[in-house]
Amino acid sequence: MEEAADKVSLYNTRGGWVSRDMLASITDRRRYTWIVSVLALIGVWQAAAMLYGNTFIMPTPWMAISAFGKDAIDPWIHENLLLTIRRVMTGFGYALVIGVPIGYLMGYSMTARRYIDPLIDSLRQIPMMAWVPLTIVWFGLGDGPTVFLIAFVGVFAVILNTTAGVEGISKDYYNAARSLGAKPWSIFAHVIVPGSFPGILTGMRVALGAGWMSVICAEFVATSAGFGFLMVDAQTRMETDRLMGLMIMGALVGFTIDRMLLLTSRVLARWKVA
Amino acid sequence: MRLAMKNISRVFDNGKTKHVVLENVGFTIGTGEFVTLLGPSGCGKTTLLNIIAGFLPATGGTITLNDALVTKPGPDRGFIFQDYALFPWMKVKDNILYPMKRLGVPKAEREERLGQLMALAQLQGKENLYPHQLSGGMKQRTAVIRALAARPQVLLMDEPFGAVDFQMRMIMQEEMEALWLKDRTTVLMVTHDVEEAIYLSDRVIVMSSDRGRILEDIRIDLPRPRQRKGDAYHHYEDRLIDLLKTALGTGPAEEARGDSRATVALASAAQCAAEYTGCAPQELAAMGERA
Structure with a gap:
């Protein structure tokens, strides 16, 4: 019981969870899906701008x-x-x-x-x-x-x-x-x-x-x-x-x-x- | 130290119906005793403990601690809550220092006592952790030494092992006994667990779900530290299980008596036995009060 408890406290000390968080953000590919979404948005925007051909309405x-x-x-x-x-x-x-x-x-x-x-x-x-x-x-x-x-x-x-x-x-x-x-x-x-x-x-x-x-x-x-x-x-x-x-x-x-x-x-x- | 309950009554009145949870309940506890209030769910034992702590007023009767009347919560009666109620925003050491600061203990003495208590509970090195970083057993011990830090005359414990699984419960009971053997503060504990009552107590007071009537006051004469085996141990167990049946109104003794009070107890017990957990309106009301 003591051992398990020590493990918990180790993970929970501030240094512990910060570094674990950072590690997760680097290794977790799912965190990068937002780039795809943003690129898609920009793509649609670009298409709309080209379709309109009027930079006053749609730069x-x-x-x-x-x-x-x-x-x-x-x-x-x-x-x-x-x-x-x-x-x-x-x-x-x-x-x-x-x-x-x-x-x-x-x-x-x-x-x-x-x-x-x-x-x-x-x-x-x-x-x-x-x-x-x-x-x-x-x-x-x-x-x-x-x-x-x-x-x-x-x-x-x-x-x-x-x-x-x-x-x-x-x-x-x-x-x-x-x-x-x-x-x-x-x-x-x-x-x-x-x-x-x-x-x-x-x-x-x-x-x-x-x-x-x-x-x-x-x-x-x-x-x-x-x-x-x-x-x-x-x-x-x-x-x-x-x-x-x-x-x-x-x-x-x-x-x-x-x-x-x-x-x-x-x-x-x-x-x-x- | 002498804690005396005299003719304690408590009625919960929701406007329509009145539930008499406790009626003329009385007993006395002396220095250094580990006493357990044992009873089925809904017998009003937690209500009684809350009244002794001063969290809940009694409808009638008096409680005296060393001949002084108890009316409100105070540091002379330490309380261990079922889920410990450690302040989650304070580190372990600040939780323990809290009562000493409130009582104006000088700083040097505070620090010394903190060290003693941490050693007593084998929590050295955990001073700067927050409660959520502790295991269940460590939380339990922290709660006990926080209460002890106020140097109470008596410790009141409300089903202190209620929120954990069976294995953990046994371990925590053993830890509790070890801690208590070192400190020997008088304890009044509430539980519905027969085994737990025998393992920890010097005295077991059995309460009935019929208005909290006291059925028996049994002395547990076993050497400490306790062993969970042996004839004497099992003899106590059998006896208390029989008594608990009576407390619910399903035992042979209650039926044989056949007076009107027993009939009432039987009626409510039938309901209770049918849906064993927390069915009694008193307990629900008491839980409502606590929530």
């Missing part, structure tokens, strides 16, 4: 990729992209600061939940973009409406996942803590906070993803700078190849943000690895 993949390459080293693009990322992070910060405490409250107290639930449920029904005109009235053009929207989109994801995280903590842990001499503060700091942490991380991932998706939409109308504005700009200049290049860039940034957060949560919630 070739190569045109979009080379436009992407030019944009990727353009300082003006960087400036606008960073502005948008800064907006996302600010809004995300608000979503966390507001959402996590409300989530704790709702997860822990059924009474609080009964009061807050209807509020959240009714606010959530308003389509996100329907807020844009009102937020322009409130904050004017610029950072205000975009940050508000990102925070607003994110806060629900954070609240719901924090609530679920707190609710998911087994009653045994509370009882164990109390029978080990814990006072209420310790139960909060050592049971509720770490126990709900994986849930909060999920909420963070969803909030950041949704924030990145909605910020561009908000920037189409509510601002004269930022990544979304660049896209509208490309469209009005009839540079369809640049527009597509920017779309690729948007996908890559979103993907990178998500992966970074996934990596962070793997490190921070290491104890969750089964």
Whole structure:
């Protein structure tokens, strides 16, 4: 029994599973099927572009990729992209600061939940973009409406996942803590906070993803700078190849943000690895 | 150390029907005893243990520990949960240090006691692992020494070997005995397994599924460390199996008595025997409370 246990611990030490993961990603051929899919997509795209013969409506993949390459080293693009990322992070910060405490409250107290639930449920029904005109009235053009929207989109994801995280903590842990001499503060700091942490991380991932998706939409109308504005700009200049290049860039940034957060949560919630 | 249960009652009321799980249950445990509450599923033994731990209020009666009234959970009564309830977000050593920090044990003393407890449970070198990296037996031992770290007067164990297969169960029982022989903290354990009760206990208290009535209080007079063989061992086994039948209401003694209470027990026992596992509404209610 001891021997088997030692083996388990060997595989599970951090160095162990990281290297095993890396090994698997190199040796596992199935991981490369995505290349085939992407190549097929590009092939269909190229065929469509040739069929149309009109680069304004359908630029070739190569045109979009080379436009992407030019944009990727353009300082003006960087400036606008960073502005948008800064907006996302600010809004995300608000979503966390507001959402996590409300989530704790709702997860822990059924009474609080009964009061807050209807509020959240009714606010959530308003389509996100329907807020844009009102937020322009409130904050004017610029950072205000975009940050508000990102925070607003994110806060629900954070609240719901924090609530679920707190609710998911087994009653045994509370009882164990109390029978080990814990006072209420310790139960909060050592049971509720770490126990709900994986849930909060999920909420963070969803909030950041949704924030990145909605910020561009908000920037189409509510601002004269930022990544979304660049896209509208490309469209009005009839540079369809640049527009597509920017779309690729948007996908890559979103993907990178998500992966970074996934990596962070793997490190921070290491104890969750089964 | 003296843990005394006096006239404990517990009624589960779901609005429509009332289930009397425990009625006037009482017994006393003294220092250094390993006592087992043995009874069929649904006899209310886990409910009683939860009441003693302070997790669940009694409907009536009192529990005193060294003449002090028990009303809520406290470090004087360590609890071993069926699935251990080790904090998965804390390393093994932080799990064990947790009660000592809560009780304000100075740092130097904490570290020393940690070393002693790890040695006691033969877990040296596992300090920095997380619970999910431990085997079942190691989790079990960690749970025991975490409870011991608070220096409890009595350890309460809720079917601590319930979640594992037969082979593992025997190994863990042996480990448990070895650990207990070194520490000798008073233990009150709940189980439905006759063999386990005999193997580990100095005293077995048999509870009936009829309102938790205590049928027998048997002293197990066998040398330690225990052997799972010999006439005396099997004699105890036979006797307790017969008693368990009575506890379910299917034994000869209960039928012969023929009073109204036995009839009630028989009615519920028939239902119980038909669908043996967890059929009794009391146990379901108790499980609901715990979940």
